[in-house]
Amino acid sequence: MDKFLVKKAPRNRLGQGEEKSLGEGQDQAGEDPAQLGGEERSLRKRPRRDLVEDGTDSAGPRWQHIRAEGLDCDYTVLYDRAEADEIFRELEKEVEYFTGALARVQVFGKWHDVPRKQATYGDAGVTYTFSGLTLSPKPWIPVLERIRERVSQVTGQIFNFVLVNRYRDGCDHIGEHRDDERELAPRSPIASVSFGACRDFFFRHKDSRGKSPSRRMDVLRLQLAHGSLLLMKPPTNTHWYHSLPVRKKVLAPRVNLTFRKVLPSKT
Numbered sequence: 001m002d003k004f005l006v007k008k009a010p011r012n013r014l015g016q017g018e019e020k021s022l023g024e025g026q027d028q029a030g031e032d033p034a035q036l037g038g039e040e041r042s043l044r045k046r047p048r049r050d051l052v053e054d055g056t057d058s059a060g061p062r063w064q065h066i067r068a069e070g071l072d073c074d075y076t077v078l079y080d081r082a083e084a085d086e087i088f089r090e091l092e093k094e095v096e097y098f099t100g101a102l103a104r105v106q107v108f109g110k111w112h113d114v115p116r117k118q119a120t121y122g123d124a125g126v127t128y129t130f131s132g133l134t135l136s137p138k139p140w141i142p143v144l145e146r147i148r149e150r151v152s153q154v155t156g157q158i159f160n161f162v163l164v165n166r167y168r169d170g171c172d173h174i175g176e177h178r179d180d181e182r183e184l185a186p187r188s189p190i191a192s193v194s195f196g197a198c199r200d201f202f203f204r205h206k207d208s209r210g211k212s213p214s215r216r217m218d219v220l221r222l223q224l225a226h227g228s229l230l231l232m233k234p235p236t237n238t239h240w241y242h243s244l245p246v247r248k249k250v251l252a253p254r255v256n257l258t259f260r261k262v263l264p265s266k267t
Ligand SMILES: O=C(O)CCC(=O)C(=O)O
Pocket: 163, 165, 174, 179, 192, 194, 201, 224, 242, 243, 244, 256, 258
């Protein structure tokens, strides 16, 4: 059976932490953003009473390291409740989502509405392919620039592009996929920042997909909280698919931002 590891790290920038196998020495109380499953075996960890409400303190965020074979992610709650609420309101006011053909997708020859809203913002000169079209993202708006700046501060990474996904409620979702587009800088991380409703987020290893998988591996289940950051580092997106499944009991909206490094377009 594959073994998942969580490491506790020092605060601020990402660093080496104490290695801990999930499930060992953990009690049943408290909220845990990262849960994992043998087809959804879930785990909880001790509540952190030394932290202010949302997992940050004056020294910066605390990181939870999530490890599995070929998977390397870090999770933290980046914004406290009040800041996250404020940012969410601003995102709801300012982000302009795709409409028309860009809000539709063809599956086996039939057109469907994308089951969420999407928008892209980025540096001048960056282009990317979306629904078979080469597009330029919209120029950065202040709220997205502020978040990008904060993510850079805590990760030490520079991002030039963001994909915004808005889920009206738990019926909106995203199917299993890998963020392995050719236009992404090789071996670059992706920083996923979430606001609004807390939603389940799954990782499934590529060898354990489908009706007759070549290997049996546990699905890794996280819960992405309001104001949280999940840093997906290489080689995660080579080996693992991720998804945000339907959750009919979730009635509130959620906005997710995936900050990426897109290669400069060829002229
Ligand atoms: O909304 C999420 O957390 C997932 C978004 C996602 O999978 C993506 O942008 O590739």
